[in-house]
Amino acid sequence: AQSVTQLDSQVPVFEEAPVELRCNYSSSVSVYLFWYVQYPNQGLQLLLKYLSGSTLVKGINGFEAEFNKSQTSFHLRKPSVHISDTAEYFCAVSDLRVAAGNKLTFGGGTRVLVKP
Amino acid sequence: NAGVMQNPRHLVRRRGQEARLRCSPMKGHSHVYWYRQLPEEGLKFMVYLQKENIIDESGMPKERFSAEFPKEGPSILRIQQVVRGDSAAYFCASSPRLAGVDNEQFFGPGTRLTVL
Numbered sequence: 001a002q003s004v005t006q007l008d009s010q011v012p013v014f015e016e017a018p019v020e021l022r023c024n025y026s027s028s029v030s031v032y033l034f035w036y037v038q039y040p041n042q043g044l045q046l047l048l049k050y051l052s053g054s055t056l057v058k059g060i061n062g063f064e065a066e067f068n069k070s071q072t073s074f075h076l077r078k079p080s081v082h083i084s085d086t087a088e089y090f091c092a093v094s095d096l097r098v099a100a101g102n103k104l105t106f107g108g109g110t111r112v113l114v115k116p
Numbered sequence: 117n118a119g120v121m122q123n124p125r126h127l128v129r130r131r132g133q134e135a136r137l138r139c140s141p142m143k144g145h146s147h148v149y150w151y152r153q154l155p156e157e158g159l160k161f162m163v164y165l166q167k168e169n170i171i172d173e174s175g176m177p178k179e180r181f182s183a184e185f186p187k188e189g190p191s192i193l194r195i196q197q198v199v200r201g202d203s204a205a206y207f208c209a210s211s212p213r214l215a216g217v218d219n220e221q222f223f224g225p226g227t228r229l230t231v232l
Contacts, residue, residue, distance in 0.1 A: 042225055042226075046222075090159065104161065105161065106158040
């Protein structure tokens, strides 16, 4: 079984400032890692994913994340946020094993509020 | 190529009534997942289906909840005798195949169920 912890439930940040959203996971098997964004009253949109290879993953809208296996972390960063980045962000993992069916285990979410 | 479609987007039911939530996966996708998002929480996996088969229902409540994905037509999540605690956003996701790197799940906009 896996679990995902997002350490910050809310992150206020000023426009054009950098932001980092923390995500730690626990799993007894290898996993894929994902970050999703949810705008108000909408579904989830994939920002980026780590499957293998380079530990620094670049996604859409200027976001990037770094996979750290030893610390079991997958923190999300953006060097300069816009008002439009106000949303809720979810970190998720899925079991690599085919039999697990790729179901996603989500963290509790981090609400980012970008202030002008 | 239309995305994942869910309907209705909003559903209001009184306690004891039935709720039927529909999900049409993306064209060419044969894997469907249902997730529930309770207020102020992250998404929780409910059930994973392929055409005509339930593969993993480990996240489904034992009573009142059922899901199907028939050979023709959308996937249906059915909640019988709804209670106030069923009020949540229900998201459907689809993916094209099970194994390998192309396992991204594409999410629909969700159905927001309110039980009065």
